[in-house]
Every structure is written in C-alpha cells, then in structure tokens.
Amino acid sequence: MTRDHEMERNIRTALEHAAPNKLNSILSSCNEANNNADMSVSSQTESGRKEGAVIKMSEKKRRKTGLAAIAAVAAAFVLCFGGYYLLGRGQTPQVDSIVMLDVNPSLSLYVDAAEKVISAEALNDDAKEILGTMDLKDTSLEVAVNAIIGSMLQKGYLGDLQNSILVSVENSDAAKSQEIEQKVSQAIASAVQTDSSTSVDAAVLSQTVSADDTQLKELAAQYGISLGKAALIQEVITQDASLSFDSLATMSINEIALIASSKHIASDTVTQTGTASDKAYISREEALAAALSHAGVAEGDVSYSKIEFDSEDGVMVYEIEFRAGTTEYEYDINAVSGEVLKFEKEDHGSQGQSAGQGNTGNATDTSAFIGEDAAAQAALSHAGVAEADATYINSYLEYDDGRPEHYEVEFMAENIRYEYEIDLYSGAVLKNSAEQKGNHQDAQQTQPAQTQPAQTQASTQASSGNYIGETAALNAALSHAGVAEGDLTERKVELDRDDGRMIYEIEFKAGRMEYEYDVDALTGDILKAESDWDD
Amino acid sequence: MLALFMAVPGGSSGEKTGIMEDCIFKIAKGDKEALAELYKQTHAAVYGFALSLLKNKQDAEDVLQDVYIQVWKNAGGYRAKGKPLAWLFTITRNLALMTIRQQKRTVSVAPEDWQAMFADEPAVNHEDKMVLGALLGSLSDEERQIVVLYAMTGLKHREIADLLDLKLTTVLSKYSRAIKKLRSALKEADR
Numbered sequence: 001m002t003r004d005h006e007m008e009r010n011i012r013t014a015l016e017h018a019a020p021n022k023l024n025s026i027l028s029s030c031n032e033a034n035n036n037a038d039m040s041v042s043s044q045t046e047s048g049r050k051e052g053a054v055i056k057m058s059e060k061k062r063r064k065t066g067l068a069a070i071a072a073v074a075a076a077f078v079l080c081f082g083g084y085y086l087l088g089r090g091q092t093p094q095v096d097s098i099v100m101l102d103v104n105p106s107l108s109l110y111v112d113a114a115e116k117v118i119s120a121e122a123l124n125d126d127a128k129e130i131l132g133t134m135d136l137k138d139t140s141l142e143v144a145v146n147a148i149i150g151s152m153l154q155k156g157y158l159g160d161l162q163n164s165i166l167v168s169v170e171n172s173d174a175a176k177s178q179e180i181e182q183k184v185s186q187a188i189a190s191a192v193q194t195d196s197s198t199s200v201d202a203a204v205l206s207q208t209v210s211a212d213d214t215q216l217k218e219l220a221a222q223y224g225i226s227l228g229k230a231a232l233i234q235e236v237i238t239q240d241a242s243l244s245f246d247s248l249a250t251m252s253i254n255e256i257a258l259i260a261s262s263k264h265i266a267s268d269t270v271t272q273t274g275t276a277s278d279k280a281y282i283s284r285e286e287a288l289a290a291a292l293s294h295a296g297v298a299e300g301d302v303s304y305s306k307i308e309f310d311s312e313d314g315v316m317v318y319e320i321e322f323r324a325g326t327t328e329y330e331y332d333i334n335a336v337s338g339e340v341l342k343f344e345k346e347d348h349g350s351q352g353q354s355a356g357q358g359n360t361g362n363a364t365d366t367s368a369f370i371g372e373d374a375a376a377q378a379a380l381s382h383a384g385v386a387e388a389d390a391t392y393i394n395s396y397l398e399y400d401d402g403r404p405e406h407y408e409v410e411f412m413a414e415n416i417r418y419e420y421e422i423d424l425y426s427g428a429v430l431k432n433s434a435e436q437k438g439n440h441q442d443a444q445q446t447q448p449a450q451t452q453p454a455q456t457q458a459s460t461q462a463s464s465g466n467y468i469g470e471t472a473a474l475n476a477a478l479s480h481a482g483v484a485e486g487d488l489t490e491r492k493v494e495l496d497r498d499d500g501r502m503i504y505e506i507e508f509k510a511g512r513m514e515y516e517y518d519v520d521a522l523t524g525d526i527l528k529a530e531s532d533w534d535d
Numbered sequence: 536m537l538a539l540f541m542a543v544p545g546g547s548s549g550e551k552t553g554i555m556e557d558c559i560f561k562i563a564k565g566d567k568e569a570l571a572e573l574y575k576q577t578h579a580a581v582y583g584f585a586l587s588l589l590k591n592k593q594d595a596e597d598v599l600q601d602v603y604i605q606v607w608k609n610a611g612g613y614r615a616k617g618k619p620l621a622w623l624f625t626i627t628r629n630l631a632l633m634t635i636r637q638q639k640r641t642v643s644v645a646p647e648d649w650q651a652m653f654a655d656e657p658a659v660n661h662e663d664k665m666v667l668g669a670l671l672g673s674l675s676d677e678e679r680q681i682v683v684l685y686a687m688t689g690l691k692h693r694e695i696a697d698l699l700d701l702k703l704t705t706v707l708s709k710y711s712r713a714i715k716k717l718r719s720a721l722k723e724a725d726r
Binding site: 002003004007008009010011012013014015016017018019020022023025026027029030217218220221222223224246249250251313314315419421431433435496498532 | 567570571574575578579580582583586596599600603604605607608609611612613614617622625626629630632633635636653656658659660662663664666667670682683685686687692700704708711714717718
C-alpha cells in the first residue's frame, strides 16, 4: 500500500480547520461534574453538622435542669462517639451500600447502614433528567426508589416498550447485599404496579456486584457505563461466546435482557422477575417472513429455522437461520423496520457459496455476471494454483452499499492464503494478495492490480531475495537492543510495507521487557525501536 | 509501567504516545491543564473520527464534547498500555454509536451539501470544503474511517485494523481504494 501523504495532509488540514473549539465548554462541564462530586461530599458534612445541631439543642436544654443537662451531655457524647465510630470506617464513612439502577438512565444511590440515602449520583444525562431537583437525602431507600421509578415512568424511560430495570447492589457483606437487592426489586415492582397511569409489567434484573473487581471497573470506565451494566454484560457474554462486550455496551438493559432470553442464557448471578418487553419490535414471524421473501423461499420449504435477537453494531436485529433443501440461509433483519441488513447463503449441495450485504430494495440482476465458479477459476489461474491443490475455495459476490461490486475469491494452497477481487463482467483480476500462514513468518503482499503505478509494481515485484532476510533483520534488532537470541521468550518477524518502503516489523520479549523494531528490509537500518516493561 | 524510548529516527509518534498517556494520568488526578493539553493534541482526530462515523456536523460536535467529559470522568480507569489514542477512539466510537442508536437514523448527504454545511465556518477555506465534501460524500463509511485514522493519527496498520475490527488486508486495500476515490472526486469537483 502506498501512502498518499499529500492527500492525508489535506484531510488533516481540513479537519483541523473544521474541528470546533469546545475546550471552554468541556472545562466548564468538568467543573459541574466536580461540583456534583462535591455535593455528595457536602451532603455528608451537612449530616455531620446535624449532629452538631443536636448537641446545641441539648445545650439549651441544659439550662433548664441540671440533671437533664448531664443526660444531654452524655447523649451528646454518645452521638459524637457514634459519629466518630462511623467516620473511622473509611473515607466515605457513612456509605454502607451502593445501589445502582440502570434502565437507560443510570444512577447510583449511596446508602448508609440504616438504609437511608446519603447521596444520589447521575451516571448519564438521562439520569440527570430523572434526578432533576429531587432531594433524596435522608429518605429511606425504598421511598427513593419509588420516587425514581415514578419519575422514569412519567418521563417515558420506562413504559410498554422498555420495561427492564437492572438493580445492582454493592455491599461488603454478601447477605446484606442480597437482602437489599430483594427489597429494591420489590420496591420497583410495587412502584410500577401502583402507577395507575400505565399498565406496565416491569422486568427486574438484579445482581450483587463487587467493588474489588478492578477489571470490570476498567471495562465500565472504558465504555462509559455503570459497573452494574458492565457486570450484566460480562455475565451474558460469558454464557454466550457469540456475543461481545462491544456490541452490547451501547444496548439498553431491555435490549440486553431480550437478547439474553432469546438465546436462552441462564445465569446464576443475575435474577430476573418479569419479562422484557419486545413490543418495540416486529414479531419473530414477521422477521422470518421478511427473510423468506428476500430469499424467495416458501415457508413450506423450510425444514429448520432459528430466530434470535442479537446486536449488530448496536442495532437490535433478529438473527435468523433457516434451511431449505440443501441451502442454509443466514439473515440479520432490523428488528424495528424489518429491513434486511445482512444475508448469507450456503449451498451444501455444491461448492458454491454466496454472501452479501444489501437491502431488499435493490435486488440486482446478476445474470450478466460471469458467476462464482468462473471467478474462482480466474483467480486460481492467476495464482498458478490447480483447483485440486486448493484446500478450500470461497467465491462470492461482494457488495458495497447494496450494489454488487466484485467477486471475492479466497483460497488456500500450500499454507498460502490467497485473496482475490475479480471483475464482475470480465473476470479480470482487480486485486490480489497472498499471505503465508502457519508459522511465525507472516509474509504479506497486497497490490492493487488494476492501476499499479510503475513504482509500486517494481518494489512489489522485487523478489524477497533483495531483502536482507528475517534472520539478519532480527539480528540487527537484537544487537541494537543488546539482547542475546537465546534469551528470547517470544518473537515475531513480519515483512510489511510502511510509507512505501518494505520493512521488517519485529517484536520480541526477553525477561520482562518487550521490544518492537522496524528494520529497513533492504538496508537493515533500524527505523524504529521501542522497549517497554511487560505488565 | 515504565516506558523507554530509544533513539528513534522520526519516531515522534512514540513520544506523543508518552505525552498523551502522561496527560491521562494527570487528568485522573484532576489536572485540568492536562485535559486542555490532551484536547489540543487530539481533538481534531477525535472530531474527524466522530464526523466519519456520524456524517453529521452537529452530532460530531456534541460527541467531541462528550468524549472529553468522559475522559475527565474516567481517566482513573485508564491503564497504561501505550495506546491512549485507541482508548480515546473507543470512547468516541461508543458515544457515536449511542447517538446513532438514539436517533435511529443515518443520513447520507451529497458532497455539495457537505460543503454548504461548513459554509459558516470561517476557518474552513475553499480547499478544505472540497476535501470535506469528497471525504464525506464519496467514500463508504469504512473507507472514510480508515482514511481519517491514517491521516489524523500515527497509528500502525495493525492498530487501525484492530480498532475498526477489520482484517489487516481489508484496511490496506480499502485505504488504497479510498484514496483513489478521493482523487477522482476532487478532480471532478475541480472541473
């Protein structure tokens, strides 16, 4: 690949000019975030002051009778001592549990040992709207939950279409965690039922989470979601490896609950009461019908089908698999619109396979194309590989924005993986690459076949005989690092193209150090050297 | 973790990585100047990436702002892996996807309209508008993201592939194709 530095520079300049200056508003938002944090602190000092107020009152009383005064001083001592005891337990002394609620609004309630709310923290903008001017301090946890759920119903965050709530409780005492988890779940259920304006049946998912799980905290921070939601996603993807954290992080609790239940995920850590609402989506039957009509398959011919909710780049889809005759189909159907987002079919009766991405709207007439088999032949003959020597051959139409663009042909022979792009009509090779597989040496060359500038061609055609070779490149890096080859625990040497020149990318480990080198493939010059402690 | 950078001809990207990581650690301790420095170093890249995902100027500006607020809140969760940019872009992508999901829409806009969209920006000159128009109007989503990441960051081929969850070969070939498309779109616009 040849880098076009001038074009890149133009893009850089344009984007630098176009990027707005948001620094001031960012900094002031950060101040707000700080103030919110300060507020929770100040609410604690305020309650501290309240204890002071009690003492003052006792002092007034003291003037009335001597005996009462002694009692009052004693009481004050107890109060102080009690306060001191609580303060002595840590930096945020009174917080006994943290109760996190996730719907789409995400918030945390900090609760003391008597289950009174100390402070409430909004974790996203939706939650800020919910908490608004609500003053939850010193209310009981159940009353606070009731008020919050009421507000979510009123503001439409909870309703017929999205009825799932995640409750996550963090308390060092596991039994106490479970007790609170149950209490809050019940409070939510009753808050939803008693709200006469809606007829919503809530689905309540509840779990306990541990503050010690630093890996989970890191994930939550990285994705900007609550610890509770991160724990839920973690649990779901542990149960079903086909799901990824990435794809679920942007989904709402309701969507995650739907995906989990449609994939029959059973969890030991998450308790669920009620059913997540699927009213926002088309029915499974409608989704299947959309896929069948796109595939041109009659329902009667389907011998097997599987329909599950899934997340495709943060979009709720029905993932549909079905079989008709010897052909297996796979579809992703937008669960809201019924649009075909992705489809694939594989005919087990023959070698052919076709896959593509596109809309139902622009079904294209493919009869003028050369066909998948001819495309495969064109690629094989270009590579000089006999069909019999290929361990597998995939040939299919590649779509871009719903239009067929070229045939993509992939095959493997003698540990080399070939990838071709073949013209739809002429069978000409548009692009090809070959990659050595199966050992540490991962040589790779990609070349646009159609418009090769002479220079690219020359350097790609230059046989690797002109290069110094992997051993010499590695030795150059080792001597620069002052490391003996015998000390290496891991190594990787790759021939790669960077900035129009061929380089060896070298990575190795020795002891606790990790090294990364770029070595010029022609001269053996060290172009880049980095070393790092491996943690 | 201790990072050492040896004599590296033209290896400024490594140094920058160190500076950025340093900023994030300071931000975690509440250092606003560090946030301002990180913003200065990276905001054009973050904006460009957000714009290529969202294809909407206003949304990209909103996401740009939210990214650094997230950084401010979550810097404590960053672990030094020598990939501060990848971290920033992951946050950017998540926020952008959230925006797309909330709006349940993606728009595609003709190159002329893109130029019009930046008409009120005094800093954006005629040539910039042409480039933005070509970038946003003539490339597929993936091509645009790839080109922007190449243009705006010192990330390696493999890092870009990882970030976009694409095969290395796909990234390389799409880059080439995108550059070709940009050249012809600009030539067209020049006429």
